[in-house]
Amino acid sequence: NCSSEANDLALRLARHFTGHRDVITLDNAYHGHVSSLIDISPYKHHQLPDAERNPYVHVAPSPDVYRGKYRADHPDAATAYADEVRDIIDRAHERGGKIAAFIAESLQSCGGQVVPPVGYFQQVAAYVAQHVRRAGGVVIADEVQVGFGRVGSHFWAFQLQGDDFVPDIVTMGKPMGNGHPLSCVVATPEVAEAFASCGMEYFNTVRPGPPPDTGLGLTPPWSPRNPPVWREPGVLRHRLSRPGRHGERGPAGERRTCGATPDAPAGGAETEAPADRRRQGRGLFVGVELVKDRVTLAPATAEAQEVINRLKEEKILLSADGPHRNVLKFKPPLCFTAQDADLAVEKIDLVLT
């Protein structure tokens, strides 16, 4: 898929700009399916023997406060996870490695619908400013699965971390072409100019057929520093709302519909069920993790598959993801309505109880 081309190009941009080769990625990350991206995708390459792993790739812990190294009971998980990145940078430098880039999805998707603790990327960015940028490295935000308003409150998921965090390179794809293979790489002028002056043209072919059904892909590119204004203000509100309470008026007088906010867990799935559940998400990006035991967090992988199979009988298609394939993955398209959400919650409730 063409989002792989976007992430591959982002790595090339970073390496041309810095002249360095090493890349820091997150555990369980998935960034694409071509060779260079499998190298930085533990989600894929954890099945490979160590000998086949790329020695220039460093894996930092996934900032997952439910199942990760530092959890919700940690006094400052954001700092603890960010410090792990700092330590990797330091160790790489000691061994003579030079960091070209830190790359992460703003919210991990295939890695288990993980929402990093507030402040994580800000602190990583601070370390990057001190360490990676001291050596010329860049920060790449992969917004292929989570960008374009999916998180509801912001157009880009990286904005959830605060206005003071701005990546050097942002990659985008999937929703961009409305089903057509369309992707994009946005970079700071410095990074783009370094690539332009390297002498190697960037060549790609554009579909010569009729314009995509959507008319998308024909408008000028956006910049992460200047996010576009969504033409219909209702769209973002459509994604930012409280499930189970749709129809009420929000603070701005808007009618709330569907989607997840941090303070409003999906009520319909709160009833008791054999498997415990962790729910994380923002807007139309939600993960529900099934475990056999709240203490050991033993993944309820088979149960998750059973839920999926039974939902399929109810004509609802869902998938499980994450390293243990026990996280029910909710990533509906923009046309998803409050009625669709009601139906999904009702059927999941039925299956779980």
Next chain:
Amino acid sequence: NCSSEANDLALRLARHFTGHRDVITLDNAYHGHVSSLIDISPYKHHQLPDAERNPYVHVAPSPDVYRGKYRADHPDAATAYADEVRDIIDRAHERGGKIAAFIAESLQSCGGQVVPPVGYFQQVAAYVAQHVRRAGGVVIADEVQVGFGRVGSHFWAFQLQGDDFVPDIVTMGKPMGNGHPLSCVVATPEVAEAFASCGMEYFNTVRPGPPPDTGLGLTPPWSPRNPPVWREPGVLRHRLSRPGRHGERGPAGERRTCGATPDAPAGGAETEAPADRRRQGRGLFVGVELVKDRVTLAPATAEAQEVINRLKEEKILLSADGPHRNVLKFKPPLCFTAQDADLAVEKIDLVLT
């Protein structure tokens, strides 16, 4: 473009099958624009400093009998070029390198529309059988630009070398989707099974929109050992014919139209002109190389660009390619007719004289 994904997957297949890493590629080759393919594309990476080149990639001379290391006056250029590949295999083995694959376009496209001397691939395949295959390597034929009947006499360009040459992996793309991004990798059962059993799923997304305009891409895959029967027998004949003599009846009673055969150079371009010309090609795959001097072969790069610019005024779009960008590249679509060929020859004649 998705043909890059096909060639990247072919390399992954070869490396999984063999457990080896080294790849032999041809000088001036172009196999795609993602990192792993730029590594094996001297057409792209010759601009890079040596330090950035992949140490696992070995470059063999392009089997170009016009401008290459061994030329038309060599008693056996095919053997001489094939011996170069054998020597590379030997040297790699001596240094402990293990060859995963030999990859080549069956006819070099961006490398300058090069038609290898008859018997080259057969001998390379023989060396590969003795050397690479002894170590478990595979032969990859890149048919992205030259497959699907473009050469006229055969469906796949590698068949030009004889029925006894069969690659282990064949990649295809461009014409396959009729403008839609569609590509394909075909491999022997052994290679495919080795990948299937490696534990890493191959994931790619398929365009969820309406079926491509063409209806293509929905038929079962072909095998290089069992090339498909083109449904309209006239199509291949359309590509195999003698320019300037279209309309006459061929040996099988078919009406010849346009395209190049080895024994029938394009008559219309034979008139005297400031720049000398080398013409090579098969079917609808033709290169016309412009040089300033028949002995030194000094490339007429600026003149080629001038020809292109003047043809553009005549509403004919052409490009120049090859390492010196002095080879006029003719690779018209299947709908190209004898009348189109007449017009192109007439205008080129006008511009050159």
